[in-house]
Amino acid sequence: MAVHYIQPYDKNTPPNIGGSINSAIKQLNTDPDDFICLLDHDVLFLRPDSKKQLEEILETTDFHILGVATNRLAISHQLVPGMFCVTDIRDHIKCANAMHEANYGNVFEINDILAAFCLCFKVSTWNKLGGFHENSLQFDSLFSAAARRSKMKLGIMTGIYVFHAYRLMSDNPKQDITHLLRGQ
DSSP: OOOOOOOOOOOOOSSSSSHHHHHHHHHHHOTTEEEEEEEEETTEEEEETHHHHHHHHHHOOOOOOEEEEOOOSSSSTTBBBTTOOOHHHHHHHHHHHHHHHHHHTOOOEEESOOOOOEEEEEEEHHHHHTTHHHHHHHHTHHHHHHHHTTOEEEEEEEEEEEOOOOOTTTSSSOOOHHHHHHHH
C-alpha cells in the first residue's frame, strides 16, 4: 500500500476541481489498495510525525473515506470547538499535540459528508464511485454522499489535527466561495 498526496489545482475559471483530481489520479501508477490523500494548499500538518501517523491508520483501517479534524471549515463535525478564530499558530500546535496524545489511532465513524481539505480514500473506492463529479464546487460533498449511498464507511481520524487557513482574511469565512471560483 502506498499513499499518494495530491494538491489539486485548476487554473480555469471556474475551476473543475473534481476533474483535476480525477486527471491526477489517472496519471498515477496506483494499485487498488493504494490511498489518495487530497490536501488543500492552505493546510498545514503541525506535528513532524503527522503523515507517519496518518499512514499507520490507513494501513489498518476498514474505512473507505477518512478526514481529519481542523480549526476552520464551513461544516461543523470536523471542527475542534473554540479554534475557528484562533490565529496564534502555537495554540494550534498545542491542540494538535493534545489530540495526538489522546486519540492517536482513533477513527470516529460519521454519517455525514467529509470535506476535501484533507481527504483520504482508497483508489478502489474512487473506482467504485466513478471518481469525483466534474464541474461542481460540491465535488467532495457529492463523493461522500455517493459513498454513503453505497454503504461505505466514512470517518474522522480524531488524533490528527491540521491548521487550515480557510478564508482566514474573509469577513464572512463560512459563506465566502471566491477562492473556489477563482481556483485559489
